[in-house]
Amino acid sequence: MNNGNGSGTVPDDFLMEKNEPSELVEYWHVLLGHRWIILGITAAAAVCSLIYLSLLPNLYTGETQILVERVNKAPKSYEEMMIPLSGGDEDYYGTQIAVLTGRKIGQMARSELGLDGVDYKVDARRIRGTRILTVAVKHRHPETAAKIANKYAEVFMRETMRDSFYMAQQMLKWIPEGGDAAKGSPSAPEVTQTDIAESLDYVANDPVIQSLKNEKLAIESQVREMSQRYKSQHPVVKESHERLRRVESEIHEQTAKLVDKLKANVSGQYQITNIKILQEAVPPATPSEPNRVKGFFLSLFLGLGLGVFAVLFVEYANQKVRSEEDLSPSIRLPFLGYVPFVKELVKKKRGKGKKVHLDERSPGFSVVQILKGNSTLSDAITNVRTRVLFSMPYERSKKILVTSAVPDEGKSTVALLLAMSLGSMGERVLLVDADMRRPFLHQYLRVQNVKGLTDFLIGSASLEETIISVGGLPLHAVTAGTRSANPVELLESKRFEEFLNQVSPQFDRIIIDVAPVLFIPDGLIIAKHVDQAVLICGSGMVHKKIVKMVKDRLEAVGRPFLGVVINRADFEYGAYSYRYKYYRYYKSYKNYYKKEEAAVV
Structure with a gap:
C-alpha cells in the first residue's frame, strides 16, 4: 500500500535483514529435509548397541587400598650416600604403580591363588593428594575379583619389604670393615x-x-x-x-x-619401605561394567552425529544439480525457476483429507487438476513463464523446445504446465509431443493418441487431423501418433520442417516436447528448427558434468539453451539453502497479498 505522498511502504516480511536466514537455519532445513535418513541411522546405531551391550558379560571390581610411605632411593656411589635424598612424588608413586601392576607381582599372585589361565583386568591408581594406592581387579565373579585384589596387595607389600632389606644389606657390604x-x-x-x-x-x-x-x-x-x-x-x-x-x-x-x-x-x-594395607577388598554387590545406560545413550549420540555428518557430507559434496547455485560458475546457464514435484503434491493433498479426482487412464495423477488446485505449483509455473517471456523478444521465442538430459526428469510435465500457463494469457498455444520413443502428453491431457506427428510426417494424416483442441484448456495439442521404428529419419525429413511452417502462422507459441538429448539425437535435430530451448533438470537427478555436456551439444548445433528449470524441487524442506530462501520469500509474498485482499474486502 502507498501512503499519501506516493512513497511505498515495504512490508516487514520482505526486509532482507530480517528474512535473511543464518547458516545455522540453513543447516537446520537441510537436516530437516533428510530427517528420516538421520533417524534411520540413529535407530540402527541404537539397535546395534542394544544387541552388543546385551552380549557383554557383567564385570565386578574389587578394590584394595594400600598406604605407601615415601622411601629414599638407593645411592649409586659413596658420594651419594651423604647427599640428602629427595625426588618428585609423581615419579616415585608412578614407579610403585608400575611395579604393582607388573608381570612379576601378577605371576606370583596367580600362582599363589591357583588362577593360571583365569582372565581378569588389573589396574592401580593413586588417590590424588594422598599416599594411598588403590589396586582394582575386574572379574566376572565378585568374590574372585576381591580375592585377587587382596592377593596383589599382599604380594606387593611382601616383595617390596624383601627388596628393601636386600638393598640395605648390599649397601653395608660396600663399606670396608677394618684393617684385615x-x-x-x-x-x-x-x-x-x-x-x-x-x-x-x-x-x-x-x-x-x-x-x-x-x-x-x-x-x-x-x-x-x-x-x-x-x-x-x-x-x-x-x-x-x-x-x-x-x-x-x-x-x-x-x-x-x-x-x-x-x-x-x-x-x-636408607629407610625401610613403610607399606600397609588400609582396606581390603570386599565382594562388590553390583557390576561396574558395562554401563549399559551410558552405552545406549552414547550410541544414540554417535548415531545421530553420524547421520548428521552423512547428510551434510552428501548434501554439500553432491555434484548433482539441485539449485540455482549449481548452475554457476561451471555450467553458466540462466536459471528460469523451480517447479515442485507434482506427484508429491498429490500425496500431500491426500494426506490432508482432500479428495483428488484422478482419471483412470492417467499414469496416476492429473497434472491439469493439480495445477488448478495448487497455488504453489501455479505460482512456480507463472514464475517460469515470466522469465521465459522476458529472456527473449517474441520473434525469437515463438518456437520453444523442452527437453532434459536423461529420462524421468519431468520434461513432459513442465512442457504441459508451461503451455497451459502461456495459454492462460490469451495466447494461442500449440503443444507438440515430439518424443516419439516414449510419448506421454496424450495421457496427461487424457486424449486419444490415434493420429499425431508421426502420421503427418509419413503422410497418413493431414495437419487438421493431427491438431487436437483440448477441451477446457487454453491450448491445442499434437500427440506423437503411431509408433515409428525410425524417428530420426522422420524428424530429419522435409515434412517436419513443413509441419512447423504450417502451424507457425496459426499459433502464437509452439511448445515442443522432445526426447532426452544425452544419448538420443532427436532433440538436436529438432533444435535446428526452433527459436529457443529449455532444459529441464530433475532436482538431484543429473550430474553437473552431464548438464554441461548437454549444453555443449546444443550449442554445437547453434541453439543454446534459453535456461534451466529445476523440476521436482522440495519447497517445504529444500535440501539446499537457496531453495529454502526462495520458498521463504514466496510464503511472505502470499501472506502479504492475502492481508491486502482482506483489507480491501
Whole structure:
C-alpha cells in the first residue's frame, strides 16, 4: 500500500535483514529435509548397541587400598650416600604403580591363588593428594575379583619389604670393615681394608685426615734426611720413627671413626619401605561394567552425529544439480525457476483429507487438476513463464523446445504446465509431443493418441487431423501418433520442417516436447528448427558434468539453451539453502497479498 505522498511502504516480511536466514537455519532445513535418513541411522546405531551391550558379560571390581610411605632411593656411589635424598612424588608413586601392576607381582599372585589361565583386568591408581594406592581387579565373579585384589596387595607389600632389606644389606657390604688384609695374588702387594677406606672421598677429604697426612709426609721427609746423616740407632732417628708411628696410628683411628659414622648415616638415611594395607577388598554387590545406560545413550549420540555428518557430507559434496547455485560458475546457464514435484503434491493433498479426482487412464495423477488446485505449483509455473517471456523478444521465442538430459526428469510435465500457463494469457498455444520413443502428453491431457506427428510426417494424416483442441484448456495439442521404428529419419525429413511452417502462422507459441538429448539425437535435430530451448533438470537427478555436456551439444548445433528449470524441487524442506530462501520469500509474498485482499474486502 502507498501512503499519501506516493512513497511505498515495504512490508516487514520482505526486509532482507530480517528474512535473511543464518547458516545455522540453513543447516537446520537441510537436516530437516533428510530427517528420516538421520533417524534411520540413529535407530540402527541404537539397535546395534542394544544387541552388543546385551552380549557383554557383567564385570565386578574389587578394590584394595594400600598406604605407601615415601622411601629414599638407593645411592649409586659413596658420594651419594651423604647427599640428602629427595625426588618428585609423581615419579616415585608412578614407579610403585608400575611395579604393582607388573608381570612379576601378577605371576606370583596367580600362582599363589591357583588362577593360571583365569582372565581378569588389573589396574592401580593413586588417590590424588594422598599416599594411598588403590589396586582394582575386574572379574566376572565378585568374590574372585576381591580375592585377587587382596592377593596383589599382599604380594606387593611382601616383595617390596624383601627388596628393601636386600638393598640395605648390599649397601653395608660396600663399606670396608677394618684393617684385615685383602687377599690377592701372591705377587700382588697387600691391600688392607684401611687402604680401601682411606681411598674413599668421604675419608680422604676429611680435614683431620688431611692434616695428619701432611704431618706424616713432613715426618717421612725428616726421617729420610736424618737417615743419611745418622745411623739407624741414633736417638734423633729413633725419635722421628716414633713420631711417624704415632701419626699413622692417629690416621688409622680417625679413618675407623669416619667409616663407623658412614655406616650409621647409611643405615639412618636408607629407610625401610613403610607399606600397609588400609582396606581390603570386599565382594562388590553390583557390576561396574558395562554401563549399559551410558552405552545406549552414547550410541544414540554417535548415531545421530553420524547421520548428521552423512547428510551434510552428501548434501554439500553432491555434484548433482539441485539449485540455482549449481548452475554457476561451471555450467553458466540462466536459471528460469523451480517447479515442485507434482506427484508429491498429490500425496500431500491426500494426506490432508482432500479428495483428488484422478482419471483412470492417467499414469496416476492429473497434472491439469493439480495445477488448478495448487497455488504453489501455479505460482512456480507463472514464475517460469515470466522469465521465459522476458529472456527473449517474441520473434525469437515463438518456437520453444523442452527437453532434459536423461529420462524421468519431468520434461513432459513442465512442457504441459508451461503451455497451459502461456495459454492462460490469451495466447494461442500449440503443444507438440515430439518424443516419439516414449510419448506421454496424450495421457496427461487424457486424449486419444490415434493420429499425431508421426502420421503427418509419413503422410497418413493431414495437419487438421493431427491438431487436437483440448477441451477446457487454453491450448491445442499434437500427440506423437503411431509408433515409428525410425524417428530420426522422420524428424530429419522435409515434412517436419513443413509441419512447423504450417502451424507457425496459426499459433502464437509452439511448445515442443522432445526426447532426452544425452544419448538420443532427436532433440538436436529438432533444435535446428526452433527459436529457443529449455532444459529441464530433475532436482538431484543429473550430474553437473552431464548438464554441461548437454549444453555443449546444443550449442554445437547453434541453439543454446534459453535456461534451466529445476523440476521436482522440495519447497517445504529444500535440501539446499537457496531453495529454502526462495520458498521463504514466496510464503511472505502470499501472506502479504492475502492481508491486502482482506483489507480491501
